[in-house]
Amino acid sequence: MRFLHTADWHLGRRLFGYDLTAEQDDAFKQLVTIAQEEKVDAIVIAGDLYDRQNPAETAVAQLTKMISTVNLELKLPLLMINGNHDSAVRLGVGNQWFTATNFYLQTELAQAFEPIEMNDVQFFLLPYFELYQARQYFNDDHIRTLEQAMIKIMAAIKQRFVKGKRHILIAHFFAAGSLHSDSETTVNVGGLEAVPLDLLADFDYVALGHVHNKDALQNPTIRYSGSLIKYSLSEENQTKGVLIVDTEPNVKVKFRPITPLRDVQTVEGSFIDLTNTEYLSNHQINQDAYTGIILDDTNVISNASALLRQQFSHFLNMSRANGVSTFTAHQISTQEINSPMTLLTKFYQEMTQRSLSQQQQDWAEQALKEVDE
Amino acid sequence: MRFLHTADWHLGRRLFGYDLTAEQDDAFKQLVTIAQEEKVDAIVIAGDLYDRQNPAETAVAQLTKMISTVNLELKLPLLMINGNHDSAVRLGVGNQWFTATNFYLQTELAQAFEPIEMNDVQFFLLPYFELYQARQYFNDDHIRTLEQAMIKIMAAIKQRFVKGKRHILIAHFFAAGSLHSDSETTVNVGGLEAVPLDLLADFDYVALGHVHNKDALQNPTIRYSGSLIKYSLSEENQTKGVLIVDTEPNVKVKFRPITPLRDVQTVEGSFIDLTNTEYLSNHQINQDAYTGIILDDTNVISNASALLRQQFSHFLNMSRANGVSTFTAHQISTQEINSPMTLLTKFYQEMTQRSLSQQQQDWAEQALKEVDE
Known part of the structure; x- marks a missing residue:
């Protein structure tokens, strides 16, 4: 089968206060066009749909529309998990009803062990989770690191592997060896330590979310799709887009760029x-x-x-680029300040590289005289 | 057919700071038992599921569970609208997927004109709306009151009436003649003026939400179900519960009480x-x-x-009950205050109706002396 891999939409996010809704909507439109051109059989979204646990009403309306376009209008199967920016509860609303149209939105750790089978592929959807949830699930208080949790999770997942099928993991974490950029770490990434790549070796493909740079990980079948658009200045040189993944005859991954509406x-x-x-x-x-x-x-x-x-x-x-000369007021020696007018004249000169005009001097002297009186 | 009419669940609401989750969960459990005992064909919820536009995550989880119990476990059809306390966008998430299991959650004015037909009944689900939405929908800037909007809405709804069927309206507003109580008006009820009962006369039954007192409206077929539990001291003498409505041979309404977990x-x-x-x-x-x-x-x-x-x-x-005697410090004439000790003694006496004990006097004198030094 062939599917489209995307992640880190971060709907609701702003860039230095600017609303990015138009940019996100435009990128989504391009994503839909790519999905149609490539005739994909499904869409995979690896977490961080929203930028916040409690997204604005406008972001909720935006995602609802996107999801309904993909799943109800285009009738594309959709596989989706929450990321560390999403609230599992809020994002997960309605998911029990969604499966009827092949929309699999999994937000609980337990669901990772119930693969979604499609064509000859087993998809394992591992939502972002907190360590205490892994301790509860495995009833094991010794789980103290993400790596310890992942060892148990991977073992449990592999028990569900059916031979002869492709095994694909959808997850949201920082994989060992990935390069960090700015914007995926500004908000809480609590518990998101690195997962060693070895642990992921038995999958035919790992569709990751979390890191915004698609090139952060140099591995042919363990891939970040990168974010939908550029979310920080540190991402300016990254090309954004989606990955098109073929599972047969062997796993093959192709990048399709998305052109930013405003770069x-x-x-x-x-x-x-x-x-x-x-x-x-x-x-x-x-x-x-x-x-x-x-x-x-x-x-x-x-x-x-x-x-x-x-x-x-x-x-x-x-x-x-080169810092600023030390603030000039400090350079005026106190001995030179024999009057408020001198201070004002020197300050103006240092700040503007110009001298007070005669008219400005007259105004200033007049004002200082009035204050004096 | 026979359905259960409820409204004003206000999940997330607190009573003077007390969490009411346990009370709501218990009332819901009784509601489910009643629905089963009465073998109802559907559940109608007339708005204000949540107490706030942006409910807490716990309230979201609570409603999601309740709804899934009714619709997915008990497989009961569910007809639901938003009230003035709900956000249409947030409450409405997923509703396009819900209809497959006969869960009709309508949050847009336009949907009021697409009746849900069940057995021999046409249900019209009129969500809570703001007047600007009515102006937009009818493209009529002259709509300035709820009554003006309702005249247009009722005319449009009646055009969809199919003869020989029962016509039932589900709505959330203040109907003329109802008695106000405290708790339904503490949050914004902007635009919620009164709807004259005449406008509702052509329905076989009107299932209303908004007023928390089931007896607020003295009309046999235009009814408030009242809230799920008591949400203010002013509701202490109200009996809470649900209405069981039969549509055949004639509309018949029966009240089934819910016993409060904590009154x-x-x-x-x-x-x-x-x-x-x-x-x-x-x-x-x-x-x-x-x-x-x-x-x-x-x-x-x-x-x-x-x-x-x-x-x-x-x-x-x-x-x-009778107010408090004027604050006593004012009654101590200034002439009597010849020392801090006198003031203290008199104040203590007025506040407690008792005199300072010898030990208290000693302490006070000692303390005042130390302050003096």
Whole structure:
């Protein structure tokens, strides 16, 4: 059979305050097109559907619509688990009714040992779980690490292996050897230690979620699909997309990219250049992407973020390549401050690299006199 | 056919901070027993399943279990709408899948015009809606009151009436003539004005939710089932339960009570009596019910709530039948206060109706002397 492997949709997530609904909807639309072009037999989603345990109503409506498109409109079987960002209870609502249309949403550890059989494949859906749940399930208080839990889980799963069938694991954890990026670790990853790859060796394919970078793991059949879209500046150079997995005659995996509706970029340069429309246009710098700015100036620039925000419609943040010269007020020796007017003049000069105009001086002196009186 | 009519479960609601899960679970169990005894063909729930738009995870798990018991285990058809306390989006998750097992959960106004037909009955499920939704649906900006909206809705529903069938409306609003109680109005009831009974006259039966008192409306076929349990002190004298409705040969309604696991009561008396275990036992006053206390004393009693809380395991609040004598400190004339010790003595006397003992006087004098130094 052939299925599409995706994960880490993180519906409801924002990027520096920007709503990403349009980007997610567009990526989902491309995913549907790919599923149709590739004539897949099923869709696999390996956790982190939502960004939060208690997602906003808009995110709930968004996922409900996506899921209904895939399973009820396109009539595609759907295999899905919760990730560490999802609430098993909230995400799992209705799942007892879903199986009638081949929508298998498994959110309890016990369900990992009840494979879903489809064509000649046994799918084992291992939802994200907390260690205490593994201790309860196996009635074993000695389970203290994810590795200890996984050894037991894998043994129990393998007892259900039917010979002659393909065995596929759908799971959500950090596999040993994967490369971390920023955005999958910002929220609680409690209990998500690494799972050694050896433990996964007996599966024909492991469809993982959790790490947002599809290339984080260099293994032909243990794969992260990566996230649906870029969720942090650290993901700017990652290509997002989905994996198309064939199980016959041998497991074969193909990556199909998804083009971002609005890309994420980091732009480095001087403040003067990056606030100059002509410069930006000559250098083909996209002013509408989600943009992090790195300034290579070292002087203090007052109001820099606000001015950059005017230039870049989806400005995210600003940082400094070389740091900033020590704050200049400290450089004014106290001996020089013989009057408020001197302090003001020197401060203005240091902050703006310009001197007070005659009119500004007049205003300032007038104001200080009034305060004095 | 015969169905059970219930409403206003308000899962997640607390009573003066007390968790009511056990009470709700017990009432639900009785409801199931009644449904089985009465051999009903369906269960109707007229809104306010949850107490909040965004219910706690525990309430979500509780409702999911109840619903699955009724529809999947007992295989009873289920007709359900959202009330003003429910979020249509959150409550509605999965409803497209539910119809396969005759679970009709309707949360959109448009669905009111697609009757569910069962035996010889047409059920119209009108979910709680906001006026802007009616304006949108009818593309009519003139709809400014619930009555105006209901006139249009009723006309559209009646167009779907099939002759020879019974017509039953399931809805969640305040019907004109009903008696308000406390707890259904504490949270936002925006847009929930009264619906005149005339508008409902063409239905064979109207299964209403919203008002917690089953006797609030004196009409044989337009009925509130009342809430599942007592949700405020003002409901203490209401009998809770469910309605069993027969549609043939004529509509016949029967009330079946549900016995509270822990009842709600108000107890009135003097502080001395109500903190006297023998008195309470002689007067057969339940010390474990959810209890609101009304004191008929008029003097100030220090620490009264804390002492009553020791006597009544589920103490809710305390109020006064006759008010309290004006705060006594004001009655001490300023001329009498010639020393801190005098003030303290008089204050103690007024608050406790007793004089300071010699030992207390000694302590107080010692303490004041130390402060002085």
